[in-house]
Amino acid sequence: MFPLTRRQFGGLAGAAAATTLLPHQRARAEEVLRFSHIANEDNTWHLGALEFARLVEEKTNGEVVCEVYPNSSLGTERETLEGIPLGLADLTITSDSMAQWAPSILAMSHCFLFRDSDHVLRFMESELADQIKQEVISQARLRPIGYFLRGPRYLTSKRPINTIDDVQGFKLRVPNVPMFIDDWSAIGANPTPMAFAEVFGAMQQGVIDGQENPFALIDSAKFYEVQDYVNLTAHVRQAIYVVIGDDRLQAMRPEHQDAVMEAAAEMQAYERDLFWAKETELEEVLKGHGMEFIETELGPFVEAVQNVIPEKHPELVEAVEAIQAM
Ligand code: 2Q2
Numbered sequence: 602m603f604p605l606t607r608r609q610f611g612g613l614a615g616a617a618a619a620t621t622l623l624p625h626q627r628a629r630a631e632e633v634l635r636f637s638h639i640a641n642e643d644n645t646w647h648l649g650a651l652e653f654a655r656l657v658e659e660k661t662n663g664e665v666v667c668e669v670y671p672n673s674s675l676g677t678e679r680e681t682l683e684g685i686p687l688g689l690a691d692l693t694i695t696s697d698s699m700a701q702w703a704p705s706i707l708a709m710s711h712c713f714l715f716r717d718s719d720h721v722l723r724f725m726e727s728e729l730a731d732q733i734k735q736e737v738i739s740q741a742r743l744r745p746i747g748y749f750l751r752g753p754r755y756l757t758s759k760r761p762i763n764t765i766d767d768v769q770g771f772k773l774r775v776p777n778v779p780m781f782i783d784d785w786s787a788i789g790a791n792p793t794p795m796a797f798a799e800v801f802g803a804m805q806q807g808v809i810d811g812q813e814n815p816f817a818l819i820d821s822a823k824f825y826e827v828q829d830y831v832n833l834t835a836h837v838r839q840a841i842y843v844v845i846g847d848d849r850l851q852a853m854r855p856e857h858q859d860a861v862m863e864a865a866a867e868m869q870a871y872e873r874d875l876f877w878a879k880e881t882e883l884e885e886v887l888k889g890h891g892m893e894f895i896e897t898e899l900g901p902f903v904e905a906v907q908n909v910i911p912e913k914h915p916e917l918v919e920a921v922e923a924i925q926a927m
Contacts, residue, residue, distance in 0.1 A: 649872030656864035702741035746865035753835035816883035
């Protein structure tokens with residue numbers, strides 16, 4: 602997009618944003634890693650990131666430390682991705698937003714592709730996912746070191762979406778990922794890419810009609826304050842990677858690299874338990890915040906996206922078929 606200066610990149614960072622290190626921690630450290638993500642302090646992504654920071658410090662006797670910046674406080678997802686090669690951040694939580702470097706990752710974002718969480722997990726452990734990971738490493742110079750399972754994405758709105766007719770022309774914020782734009786255009790909505798940090802304000806001001814995300818982000822970002830309905834679309838099921846700048850990782854001492862990889866594996870398991878505990882209660886939590894749940898009639902939505910892959914992404918036909926067969 603545009604080159605970022607250090608000042609612009611850190612521009613949003615409030616003093617209280619990061620888990621800042623104590624002076625003695627910084628003084629002893631050989632490496633200070635910066636972990637930037639879009640969720641807030643209540644989200645399990647953040648708790649996972651904090652656990653990673655704790656583990657990496659413990660495993661290296663404080664030689665490697667990690668500062669965690671939640672809430673896009675070090676930059677939006679895109680700014681972080683562009684900032685990692687410049688040394689402005691080191692780790693983040695991301696997936697299909699890397700499509701500009703690794704186009705095959707887009708297969709993960711197609712609506713109604715994955716049937717359930719087990720299907721997503723089978724894919725994440727598959728050879729196809731390994732190939733995608735290799736593409737990410739070689740093209741984006743980002744190394745996935747773990748991943749978080751996510752709940753299904755649901756459309757939120759200020760009026761109920763019962764049928765596909767209700768979503769025609771709906772001004773829908775989507776992440777800046779081509780597959781979301783193509784699928785939702787085929788459905789008849791009016792998808793607009795926007796950074797996550799801007800979504801709350803855009804809904805509050807009525808610039809957009811709604812957004813779509815898993816329960817966890819709907820809750821932690823407090824979207825229930827500006828949206829009334831959770832429409833049970835479950836249109837995208839995914840996992841999301843924790844990535845580290847590969848050049849930064851390769852420049853570390855081998856024992857530090859090992860510590861990073863071990864800490865990441867432990868973080869993944871730690872977050873997974875928190876995720877499941879939370880996910881099972883989130884429907885009630887959101888209802889408690891006044892959101893109403895709508896059983897949207899999904900058949901026509903599924904029908905509408907049938908031709909998106911062959912027509913807009915013929916290069917993904919094979920990957921999508923392989924995923925369907927998993
Ligand atoms: O709505 C968002 O911004 C997130 O839930 C996105 O799915 C996420 O950040 C992806 O863009 C990851 O590449």
